[in-house]
Amino acid sequence: MSESMILIGGRSSSQGTSLCAGKLGAEYIDVSSTLEMNVEDMARMGLKDNDRVRVRSAVGEIVVRCKGRAAKDLPSGLLFIAYGPLSSALMGGDTAGSGMPLSKNLDVKVEPAA
Amino acid sequence: MSANITNPPLKTAAPAAARTRVVRDATCTFCGCVCDDMHLTVDDETHKIVKAENACVLGRAWFKEHGIEDRPFALIDGREAGTEEAIEAAAQILAEARFPIIYGLSDTTCEAQREAVAIADMIGGNIDTTTSVCHGPSGMAFQGVGESTATLGEIRNRADLLVFWGGNPAESHPRLFTRYAVTAKGMYVPNGKKDRTVVLVDVRRTPSAAVADIFIQVKPRRDFEVLWALRALVKGADVDPDIEQVTGVALATLQDLAARMKACRFGALMFGMGLTMTRGRHFNSGALLALASDLNRYTHFIAKPVRGHGNVTGADNVMSWQTGFPFGVNLSRGYPRFNPGEFTTVDLLARGDVDAAMIIAADPGANFPQSAIDHLRRIPVVVLDPKLSHTSRHAKVAITTATYGISVGGTVYRMDDVPLTLRPALPSPYPSDETVLKAIRQRVKELLGGGRVPAPAHAGVAA
Numbered sequence: 001m002s003e004s005m006i007l008i009g010g011r012s013s014s015q016g017t018s019l020c021a022g023k024l025g026a027e028y029i030d031v032s033s034t035l036e037m038n039v040e041d042m043a044r045m046g047l048k049d050n051d052r053v054r055v056r057s058a059v060g061e062i063v064v065r066c067k068g069r070a071a072k073d074l075p076s077g078l079l080f081i082a083y084g085p086l087s088s089a090l091m092g093g094d095t096a097g098s099g100m101p102l103s104k105n106l107d108v109k110v111e112p113a114a
Numbered sequence: 115m116s117a118n119i120t121n122p123p124l125k126t127a128a129p130a131a132a133r134t135r136v137v138r139d140a141t142c143t144f145c146g147c148v149c150d151d152m153h154l155t156v157d158d159e160t161h162k163i164v165k166a167e168n169a170c171v172l173g174r175a176w177f178k179e180h181g182i183e184d185r186p187f188a189l190i191d192g193r194e195a196g197t198e199e200a201i202e203a204a205a206q207i208l209a210e211a212r213f214p215i216i217y218g219l220s221d222t223t224c225e226a227q228r229e230a231v232a233i234a235d236m237i238g239g240n241i242d243t244t245t246s247v248c249h250g251p252s253g254m255a256f257q258g259v260g261e262s263t264a265t266l267g268e269i270r271n272r273a274d275l276l277v278f279w280g281g282n283p284a285e286s287h288p289r290l291f292t293r294y295a296v297t298a299k300g301m302y303v304p305n306g307k308k309d310r311t312v313v314l315v316d317v318r319r320t321p322s323a324a325v326a327d328i329f330i331q332v333k334p335r336r337d338f339e340v341l342w343a344l345r346a347l348v349k350g351a352d353v354d355p356d357i358e359q360v361t362g363v364a365l366a367t368l369q370d371l372a373a374r375m376k377a378c379r380f381g382a383l384m385f386g387m388g389l390t391m392t393r394g395r396h397f398n399s400g401a402l403l404a405l406a407s408d409l410n411r412y413t414h415f416i417a418k419p420v421r422g423h424g425n426v427t428g429a430d431n432v433m434s435w436q437t438g439f440p441f442g443v444n445l446s447r448g449y450p451r452f453n454p455g456e457f458t459t460v461d462l463l464a465r466g467d468v469d470a471a472m473i474i475a476a477d478p479g480a481n482f483p484q485s486a487i488d489h490l491r492r493i494p495v496v497v498l499d500p501k502l503s504h505t506s507r508h509a510k511v512a513i514t515t516a517t518y519g520i521s522v523g524g525t526v527y528r529m530d531d532v533p534l535t536l537r538p539a540l541p542s543p544y545p546s547d548e549t550v551l552k553a554i555r556q557r558v559k560e561l562l563g564g565g566r567v568p569a570p571a572h573a574g575v576a577a
Contacts, residue, residue, distance in 0.1 A: 006334050008317065009391075011286040011422075017175035020144070022501055023480055060484055073319045078334065080318065085480045085504060093485035096395070098254070099246040099442055099458025101483050104391040105317070105334040 002111035003045065007055065007079045007090065009103045015082035023084070032084025037110075038076045039068035045112060052113040055079070057090035057106050063113045079110065119197045119553060121187045122543045133159050137539040142169060143221070143424030143519035144176040145287050146529035147266075147294070152177070154539045163520070163539060170288035180520050180540070185502065187544065189512040197545055198553075203511045204472065204496040205557035211470035211494075213446065214239040217459045218476030220248075220426035222498075222547040223524030223536070227425075227432040229551035230474055235436075236558060238446045240468065243429040244476050245441040246458040248387060249419045251396035252403075253430065253440045254454055258396075259403040264382065264416040265530045266293075271300035272414075275378035277313040277371075279402060280337060281386020281420050282320040290420065295382070296325050302379070311374060315340070316388060330371070333362035338394045340368070341401035347372035348408050381406075381415040387422075421529035424519065428527035463489040472496040472554075474547055475518075479505035498547050513550055516542035524548065 018028035053066045081087045091101045140152040155165035166177040188200030208214050216234045219227050234241035276295050283290040303309035314326035323329045332340050340361045343353045355365045383406050389398035409415035421427050430440040437443045439452035462468045463486035497509040506512040516522045521542035527533050
């Protein structure tokens with residue numbers, strides 16, 4: 001059963017440092033394919049750290065590993081992922097006349113991936 | 115005619131003596147802070163920077179991970195080639211294209227950016243920078259609202275109230291806190307953090323919250339409403355307590371922030387892409403700029419976007435002084451036209467408008483929407499980049515260039531529009547972006563017969 005959530009893409013320290021070693025390196029790939037989730041949301045969905053989840057937006061779908069974050073840091077219903085090819089796969093090409101595709105606060109559906 | 119660039123051997127012999135040396139006051143170009151107080155210890159035998167004194171965690175990785183001398187000088191259709199041959203192939207692609215785009219430019223020198231603009235002008239193409247997917251909406255807001263601004267030095271020396279909005283400098287710009295704001299001691303804030311109040315506004319509690327005296331958590335996509343309510347409060351208007359239901363922020367919290375903003379001696383709003391990359395985009399940035407402007411009726415207040423790439427601010431400056439516009443510029447009529455949404459790269463690619471691309475120091479293949487990446491894979495692409503990237507992997511022509519700041523000198527602009535001169539520490543066998551672009555420009559000019567395509571609009575008009 002999928003749940004509707006809001007996904008924030010952004011920078012992180014490890015995303016920045018692994019970027020210097022190269023986007024095709026193992027560390028960058030690992031960092032940019034880890035989804036941070038509210039721990040209570042994870043518990044409700046029967047998820048634990050490193051479980052695989054499927055994230056769908058209006059334009060794309062990715063499967064990533066999840067990692068719990070305390071409710072005080074990441075409110076229920078919010079997700080965070082470091083920028084990378086996977087986060088981009090969920091972005092639409094429409095910029096509403098601004099040049100900027102929406103890459104933060106995307107509406108997504110989340111469910112455990114087999 | 116040959117570009118006259120001869121590639122040296124990739125592995126050069128190390129000098130017999132003086133294995134290590136120190137380059138003082140070098141500049142880190144990883145992020146928009148462009149810290150120019152790096153003391154780099156260089157090992158000439160291993161051709162590595164082994165120590166970067168004063169660098170943050172990102173800067174240390176930037177210098178430490180530099181070691182790419184085993185890449186081919188260029189790839190043409192995946193085949194190894196020399197730089198000269200690749201320049202010829204790149205020039206042919208650009209000269210033959212009907213609607214080419216040049217994109218990227220935020221991680222290279224102003225000197226290289228200038229060459230890129232000249233090429234775009236010559237081929238009647240489109241030129242855009244990573245600003246369009248960064249603070250492009252803020253650039254639009256600057257034009258509509260204006261900017262009350264300051265240098266980072268002024269913020270360091272004067273700001274007693276800092277409001278970080280929609281950004282996480284602790285992870286993206288670590289030294290912004292220690293060198294220019296928050297803990298930095300300044301002329302009128304001699305006790306550093308003790309003399310300042312730090313506010314963080316964001317949709318989640320990031321590591322930046324650790325330095326904040328006040329953390330305000332806003333519901334996603336409600337920044338505009340919060341900013342507009344603050345404008346009202348600053349002006350003394352009433353705001354409905356229901357604002358909390360809409361934004362997640364209590365009216366009392368907003369009243370307190372508005373009062374602090376009016377009462378401070380020097381306030382600074384420093385905002386990130388939490389405003390520009392979400393619904394509202396330029397309206398969000400515009401609301402924040404307007405708030406800063408309003409506050410100047412009561413005190414001194416500035417607003418500054420926190421810029422990401424090392425010379426993205428330089429890209430804005432070079433584009434502005436060469437074309438009159440900061441990004442998203444089309445030159446196909448022989449004069450510059452600016453229209454975000456029409457001449458910005460995501461739009462041009464997603465619509466399938468352009469028939470060739472030259473990407474300089476950027477990786478749209480990794481960070482653009484899929485519809486834009488799909489078109490990038492359908493057209494001939496030239497890439498200039500020190501590293502292998504998602505974009506260069508699929509490029510028709512991929513030219514390896516030397517890394518700016520580490521191996522290339524020149525000029526970059528800090529996020530506060532202060533130009534700084536680079537002090538490269540390591541020689542590189544690869545040519546600079548500027549050298550390659552100059553050669554491409556020269557060759558394109560020859561291929562076009564010395565003219566520009568198309569001719570300027572006025573050329574065909576009868577007297």
